[in-house]
Structures are given as C-alpha cells and as structure tokens.
Amino acid sequence: MKQFALIALILLAACKDETISGYAEDGAVWQLESINGAAFKARARLTFPQPGKIAGSGPCNRYFGKQTAPYPWFSVDGVASTKRACPDMRAESVFFEALRKMTLSEATGATLILSNETGDQMIFKASE
Numbered sequence: 001m002k003q004f005a006l007i008a009l010i011l012l013a014a015c016k017d018e019t020i021s022g023y024a025e026d027g028a029v030w031q032l033e034s035i036n037g038a039a040f041k042a043r044a045r046l047t048f049p050q051p052g053k054i055a056g057s058g059p060c061n062r063y064f065g066k067q068t069a070p071y072p073w074f075s076v077d078g079v080a081s082t083k084r085a086c087p088d089m090r091a092e093s094v095f096f097e098a099l100r101k102m103t104l105s106e107a108t109g110a111t112l113i114l115s116n117e118t119g120d121q122m123i124f125k126a127s128e
Contacts (some may be wrong), residue, residue, distance in 0.1 A: 001128045021048035024107040029058040030124035035098050042091035046124060058087035074105040074114055098122055
C-alpha cells in the first residue's frame with residue numbers, strides 16, 4: 001500500500017506545471033500595464049491556455065508560443081502570430097521585442113511581472 005501511495009504522489013508531482021502557467025492565477029487574462037515603468041497605451045494581453053503554452057493578442061495580432069523554463073524563469077519559444085497591419089504597428093513591435101527579452105517571472109495575486117537581468121520589466125494585471 002505504501003508503494004502505491006508513493007507512486008501516486010510521484011505521478012501527481014510530475015503533472016504539476018512548473019512553468020509560470022502553474023503559478024499564475026488560473027484562467028487569468030493578463031493585460032499589459034507598463035513596460036520599463038512607462039504606461040503601455042495600446043492593448044496587449046497574455047494568457048496561459050495550457051501548461052507550457054502562451055497565447056494572447058498584441059495591439060494588432062493574435063499570437064501563441066511555448067514557454068518551458070521552470071518558474072521563476074521565463075522564456076518564450078516558437079512565437080507565431082497573425083500578420084495583420086494596423087495603426088499600432090509600432091506598439092506591436094515594442095510589445096513583442098520586450099516579451100522576447102524577458103527571462104524572469106513573478107506571479108502575485110492579480111499582478112504578473114516579467115523582467116530580466118538588465119532591469120527591463122513588463123507589468124501585467126489580471127483583467128476581469
């Protein structure tokens with residue numbers, strides 16, 4: 001019986017998502033508030049639809065990708081997006097460039113902070 005319980009615990013631990021997805025507020029849609037202390041006036045969102053996945057919308061396009069770094073590390077890979085043009089293409093570029101630079105994450109309640117070792121920071125708030 002002890003062996004069965006031990007195996008069950010090991011399997012449960014193996015199922016835990018160790019990326020930011022497993023630590024951020026479940027089902028939250030994260031709205032970008034600021035980049036490096038400056039308010040981000042355009043609309044950009046980030047979600048964690050499945051373990052190790054990201055998705056969302058930038059100012060112009062929807063995107064998706066993978067993130068495999070264990071929490072609190074953050075890394076996005078294979079990001080792909082739709083290819084629509086819009087008046088906010090500059091903000092779109094700023095958003096995606098900043099997202100690619102982030103290497104650390106911190107999820108605290110309704111706030112998600114992505115940052116890196118050079119001091120860059122993106123602050124997201126859970127939207128309702």
